[in-house]
Amino acid sequence: MLITGKQMLDIARENKFSVPAFNAGSGQLLTAVMETAERLNAPFIMAIHPDELAFLKDSFISQVIYECNHSKIPVCIHLDHGANMQQVAHAIQLGFTSVMIDSSHQPFEENIRITKEVVKLAHSVGVSVEAELGTIGDTGSTVEGGASEIIYTDPLKAKEFVEETQIDSLAIAIGTSHGIYPKHLVPKLRLDILEEIYKLVAIPLVLHGGSSNADDELAASLDLGIAKINISSDIKICFANKLREMLNGGNNEIREPNVLFPPCMLETQRVAEQKIKLFKADNKASLYYR
Numbered sequence: 663m664l665i666t667g668k669q670m671l672d673i674a675r676e677n678k679f680s681v682p683a684f685n686a687g688s689g690q691l692l693t694a695v696m697e698t699a700e701r702l703n704a705p706f707i708m709a710i711h712p713d714e715l716a717f718l719k720d721s722f723i724s725q726v727i728y729e730c731n732h733s734k735i736p737v738c739i740h741l742d743h744g745a746n747m748q749q750v751a752h753a754i755q756l757g758f759t760s761v762m763i764d765s766s767h768q769p770f771e772e773n774i775r776i777t778k779e780v781v782k783l784a785h786s787v788g789v790s791v792e793a794e795l796g797t798i799g800d801t802g803s804t805v806e807g808g809a810s811e812i813i814y815t816d817p818l819k820a821k822e823f824v825e826e827t828q829i830d831s832l833a834i835a836i837g838t839s840h841g842i843y844p845k846h847l848v849p850k851l852r853l854d855i856l857e858e859i860y861k862l863v864a865i866p867l868v869l870h871g872g873s874s875n876a877d878d879e880l881a882a883s884l885d886l887g888i889a890k891i892n893i894s895s896d897i898k899i900c901f902a903n904k905l906r907e908m909l910n911g912g913n914n915e916i917r918e919p920n921v922l923f924p925p926c927m928l929e930t931q932r933v934a935e936q937k938i939k940l941f942k943a944d945n946k947a948s949l950y951y952r
């Protein structure tokens with residue numbers, strides 16, 4: 663069942679769980695997370711970054727829509743980090759039900775102006791909008807990118823931003839980074855800032871860079887309005903590690919994709935299951951049928 667981002671996240675916020683947004687940037691990853699979500703009766707967001715879309719080609723979205731229409735669980739197809747109006751319009755034309763416009767690197771007023779334009783277009787065709795305030799860090803080597811220094815989201819600015827733009831969900835910066843943290847860097851979520859934002863902002867909040875943050879911190883954020891957590895690196899690293907193991911295993915005869923990829927997909931399923939349960943999204947699909 664294909665639903666919008668707003669439908670997906672309003673229910674999550676209300677019921678204090680988070681929907682995992684998996685950047686499943688290949689057919690194998692899509693199948694892996696889809697099967698896991700179905701098995702656990704969990705809603706999930708299929709997040710696709712413009713760079714991933716360029717690699718997958720537009721026709722991939724038809725496959726995703728087919729999967730959604732033939733599934734009993736609620737799914738939303740979401741553009742991750744749309745950079746401009748052109749990318750947003752393209753995604754809407756392909757059938758995405760949610761788009762992110764990321765102008766967080768722009769000055770506050772400019773971020774508002776661009777976001778408002780996107781909201782006007784997207785809402786006119788029933789598509790939900792996520793925007794970002796503050797900057798999410800980057801640990802390097804991710805499609806998502808990010809800033810080298812994190813600027814925490816100002817709670818009062820967040821309130822003003824949401825009221826001005828009429829967005830459906832807000833990505834905030836409270837100490838996460840895209841990618842996997844180097845060993846010497848221990849990520850720490852500023853739950854005090856999150857609590858302030860939660861008090862002032864009535865729409866669902868989004869955490870980007872949710873890979874490898876402490877489980878207890880992520881769990882605590884569910885009670886404070888975090889309704890969507892993006893997971894990209896974690897579902898890809900386990901896949902790639904298994905693939906390396908398969909290729910280095912000494913059997914040079916392995917070449918068929920249907921032999922090579924299934925063990926890797928199992929690894930992704932294992933991680934996806936762990937995230938779904940951590941975010942308390944398991945067995946939440948039924949909430950969407952009322």
Ligand SMILES: [Zn+2]
Nearest residue numbers: 806870871892
């Ligand atoms: Zn992101």
